[in-house]
Amino acid sequence: MSIIVDKETKLVVSGLTGREGSFHGLRNQAYGTYLAAGVTPGKGGQDVEGVPIFDSIKEAVEERGANTSMIFVPARFAAPAIDEAIESGVHTVIAITEGIPVLDMLKTYWKAKEAGVRLIGPNCPGVLSPGKANVGIIPAQFFDPGKIGVVSKSGTLTYQIGNELKQAGEGNSSIVGIGGDPIVGSDFIDILKLFEVDPETELIVMVGEIGGDAEERAAEFIAAEVSKPVVAYIAGFTAPPGKQMGHAGAIISGSSGTAQAKKEALEAKGVRVGESPTETAAIAVETLRG
């Protein structure tokens, strides 16, 4: 088992005819993900390296049985593309695009909720289930199959921690990038729920950062609902208030959203928080091996 993407995934990529979309879509295919189709309005009937292109996601669902959509569309057109995916009949939408206006995402978030579609991202690296499927831009070479589930707001930080786990001889059930935007389709809690019931996952690493209160909410949820051990890392202790640190969501507003507050909230619920990515990986390995 694993979560969100696996051998059952039939992927349709919006933006497959673009430079980024084709590079990563074909990379995902080379990894073993079943790439069912691409979508670019007006380019239906064409193909990218033998992968058929359709005018709409709905057509890709009907013609090719696509069940998972990946969005690689430029920011200002991305929210409508996600909306289209939500209405197309796929069960999962993974939005990689960075820079989507947050109030657009607010509306899209509720559309996904109402339709019962799982939305991951935007502004995320995607989801990798090592040995099974990769949807997004996560470099798969740093991750082996294994027992540790990873959920993270940050891409590169996840690669750093994943690589340290691999060097210590441990692998991953799934790696989920939930994204660094203020409004994302799935929060830590949504993914923790999935890892909790995934038989392959024995330990969960959660990587957070400044901004919002998703980590604090996750701490409450972990205490109440998660039986598996969780190890956390939080980035941004040195970030000044009011400054956006790269990710649109990584900003301390007034006195809320600080790394210290998140660390304290997690530790208060018995979650060990690493001081650095290296220490976090070491704690995870130590906890797993008991």
Place this chain on the structure above:
Amino acid sequence: MDLLEYQGKQLFAKHGIAVPSGEVASTVEEAVAAADRIGFPCAIKAQVLIGGRGKAGGIKIAQDAEEARAHADAILGMDIFGPRGEGPFRVDRVWVEGGSDIAAEYYASVILDRGEKKLLAMVSAKGGMDIEAVAEEDPEALVREHIDPTRPFTATEARPIVEAAGLDEDVRDQAAEVLAKLAQVASGEDATLIEVNPLIVTTGREVVALDAKVTIDGNALFRHQELAEIADTADDPQEAMAKEKGLTYVKLDGNVGILANGAGLCMSTLDVVAQAGGRPANFLDAGGGSKAEAIVDALTVITSDEKVTAILFNIFGGITRCDEIAKGIVEASSQLDLKVPLVVRLDGTNSEEGLAILAEADLPNLQQEKTMLDAARGVVELAGGQS
């Protein structure tokens, strides 16, 4: 992107929210002339992106032209620190505003509630003071109500909120109207935070926004031309240079220059440098798939900050290839006159090729480290104490 008070008020006026008349001035002469036109008494208000201006001496009332001159002279050029020690914020312009006769001070805001995925409207009859303190000491005094983000919010829906907050009965319709318009500003201008503190009732019983704190979503500036122009003028020199080169850069106050790829890894790098006893000079995310040219740009920006005494490159290549980063470092060394030492940690995609390129170039002033923690310790040692 945060707006200055007067920019926020201009936005309010555009949406039909009453604000006092005023003019912006960046010299003492301009301020005095503006005060003359507006009439006395008038307020001279420092325009900086931090709260607590009044306490810091950045807001003064002038009864005549002579006082206007004295206040403008004192406020323009002053450094203001925030309530949590933020800053300094140098005052380069003031807002000269007609005096208001205040009968009551309220609080009103519409903000993006990230946790609930909705807009949140808040109203209180206890305005004019630190609202976080009000919320803590007297939570009942701050009425909070979520707004459905998928449809417009009307004054009729706002009415029960202002009622619950206990605003004076005769101004409830006006206040409800203002709250609905604040929500309009949010949706119409892509604002993620709009705070009016105080929202006053004048002795003539008119509801007026006496202050404005507005944050605009930077990702939505493409559809707001006027706001995008404000964004282009609001930076410090390094931040402006970085923006021009398409880099994500935040200036900090230390002496260790930082470059990493990815926002999370970059924040983490700042943290481990601080843990090692150093003080980061900046946040710079070189982004995914960085090419050599971007590295030259990044080093140009980092070294233009004279406080920087050593630089750390912390790269974990995913999509980014370490050989490209190494090429960029070599190229930057030949193009720029790098006076400060560089500590480089390259790991991930093509790291061996990258390290080979650096070894071959044999640059003076370059130290390689294998891990992020060793690199942090190394750069802190080379950077030395803060001057």
